[in-house]
Every structure is written in C-alpha cells, then in structure tokens.
Amino acid sequence: MKKNKKNQVLLPATHCAKNRKIAFTLAEVLITLGIIGAVAALTIPTLIQNHQEKVTVTKVKKFFNIMSQSYDFSVQKYGLPSQWGITTRSAEDSILLRDKITGSLKVIKLCATNGDGKNCGASDKYNEGACDYSNYSSASLADGTTVIFVSNSKGLSIDSKTTVSVGEVQIDINGLKPPNVLGKDVFMFYVTDKGIIPSGTDDDTYLPFSSNCLKNNNGLACTAWLIYNENMDYLHCPDELSWHGKHKCSD
Numbered sequence: 001m002k003k004n005k006k007n008q009v010l011l012p013a014t015h016c017a018k019n020r021k022i023a024f025t026l027a028e029v030l031i032t033l034g035i036i037g038a039v040a041a042l043t044i045p046t047l048i049q050n051h052q053e054k055v056t057v058t059k060v061k062k063f064f065n066i067m068s069q070s071y072d073f074s075v076q077k078y079g080l081p082s083q084w085g086i087t088t089r090s091a092e093d094s095i096l097l098r099d100k101i102t103g104s105l106k107v108i109k110l111c112a113t114n115g116d117g118k119n120c121g122a123s124d125k126y127n128e129g130a131c132d133y134s135n136y137s138s139a140s141l142a143d144g145t146t147v148i149f150v151s152n153s154k155g156l157s158i159d160s161k162t163t164v165s166v167g168e169v170q171i172d173i174n175g176l177k178p179p180n181v182l183g184k185d186v187f188m189f190y191v192t193d194k195g196i197i198p199s200g201t202d203d204d205t206y207l208p209f210s211s212n213c214l215k216n217n218n219g220l221a222c223t224a225w226l227i228y229n230e231n232m233d234y235l236h237c238p239d240e241l242s243w244h245g246k247h248k249c250s251d
Contacts, residue, residue: 053232059173059228060187066105067169067189068196073104081166081192084152093151094137097167101191102149106142120146120175146172155174158190158206162195165190167208183219186221187226198223202243214238 024032080085084100103108111166120138138148148170150186158165169189172180179185184236188199190209200209200221205244211235212221222234237249 009094045228048121052175055225056173056185056232057226057230059145060171060223063173063231064189064196064198065172067101070104071099071191071196074101077103081191082164082193084166086166088136089151089153090134094135094149094244096150097191098137098147098149099137102147103170104140105139105147107139108142109139109140111138140175144173144175146175147211148172155207158192158197159201159203160205161203163190163192163194165192165197167191169196181219183213183222186219187218187223189223198227200224214241 013086023110033197074177075081078100081100082094086097091112109120115209119138138146141148149167150170152164152165156165157163167190169191170186171189172186174185177185182188190197190199199207200213201224202209204221204224207221209221209225212218213225222232225234225241227230231248233249234241239248240249
C-alpha cells in the first residue's frame with residue numbers, strides 16, 4: 001500500500017528542538033564553579049571585614065554614650081573630676097578614677113594592678129608594648145567589654161584650649177579575645193571637667209590624630225575619627241585622610 005503523502009503530518013523543525021534535552025558538560029560546570037569560587041574568594045573577606053568594622057563602630061559609640069552617662073552621674077555625686085583628688089599617674093589614683101566614674105556602669109568585676117588586671121581581660125601590652133599598663137586598674141562590664149583606667153599627673157593639657165585630663169579610659173570591646181590592638185579593638189578616651197572626650201579629635205595636641213593614628217598607626221588617637229566619621233578607614237587609606245580633607249577612602 002502506498003502512503004498517501006497528502007495525509008502525512010509534517011512536524012515543524014522547532015518541534016524537535018524543543019524536545020531535545022539540553023545540559024552542560026562536566027567541563028562547563030567545573031569552569032562555572034571555579035569562576036564563582038574565585039569571585040567569592042575576592043569579595044567575601046571584604047564583606048566580612050566591612051561587617052566587623054561596622055560592629056566595632058557600633059560598640060565604641062555605644063560605650064561612649066553609656067560612659068558619658070556614667071560621667072554625668074559621677075559629677076552629680078562627687079563634683080567635677082578635678083575635685084576627685086587625682087594628682088599622679090599611679091596605681092592608687094587609677095583605682096580612685098575607676099571607683100569614681102563607674103557608678104552607673106553595669107560592672108561584673110573590678111580588677112587592680114600587678115597582674116590581677118589580666119583577670120579582667122586587660123593585657124599587659126597592646127600594640128607590642130605601645131602602652132605601659134603597670135599603673136592601671138580595670139573592670140569587666142556585663143557586655144564583655146574590658147575598661148582600663150589610667151590616672152594622669154595633675155595639669156596634663158590635651159588641647160589648645162588647655163583642657164586638663166585627670167585620666168584616661170581605654171576599652172577593649174571584646175576583652176581577652178584578639179587582636180588586642182589599639183585602633184582595632186582597643187580605644188581611648190580622656191576624662192576631663194568638660195566631659196568624656198575621645199582621643200584624636202581635630203584639636204587634640206596631646207595625641208594628634210595625624211601622628212598617633214595615621215602615620216605610625218599606633219592606634220592611640222583613632223577613637224574620635226571612628227565615632228564622628230563612623231568608619232575605620234584609617235586602617236585602609238591613611239595617607240588620604242585628614243580632619244580637613246577626605247573623611248573616608250571612597251570620597
């Protein structure tokens with residue numbers, strides 16, 4: 001029997017194409033995964049670093065607020081810091097500073113000097129010996145922050161306005177955990193009759209920002225920059241930043 005060509009159904013060419021199973025070869029899959037891995041390796045560390053720095057900024061600003069509140073409480077109770085009897089850089093006066101100013105902080109442990117401070121998470125050396133903590137006292141807060149108190153000699157001026165600092169408050173935002181480095185997880189504030197002042201302001205003459213955060217990056221004067229500019233870009237483009245110029249790397 002002959003087939004009637006008129007009754008034959010001719011399928012369009014696209015019909016066959018639609019029913020073909022399309023798949024990637026193993027080589028193509030491996031190449032794609034390799035590209036994704038390379039991109040992730042380049043971007044994920046930066047994302048993690050940015051997140052960690054934002055967390056640090058938040059923690060330091062939070063401490064600044066609660067420390068300022070505790071300062072106000074102490075002033076109402078004891079008078080201005082210049083009236084607290086702190087006259088020397090000594091263990092005794094550091095303990096006096098600590099006891100006067102921690103009135104409204106949520107303290108879970110107080111530590112003194114001579115090694116006992118380590119129990120509060122205060123390392124003997126930060127930044128490979130950039131600071132001498134032989135005459136400090138310290139305290140552990142409920143949120144895991146270690147607060148270090150160092151008294152100053154009477155009449156120590158910190159700026160061109162002759163603001164006098166009776167002592168310094170330094171925080172380690174994560175206690176014993178690394179890196180234990182000034183400007184990274186350790187930050188410094190002055191205790192003055194004008195309030196708690198973060199180190200490294202534009203007017204700071206005792207620890208200028210340019211020479212104590214940017215040039216040698218010892219971290220002593222990075223606190224004000226972190227609080228007011230809300231970044232840690234002094235770690236990434238120090239040669240480009242200044243109080244009267246760029247305030248972040250991307251400017």
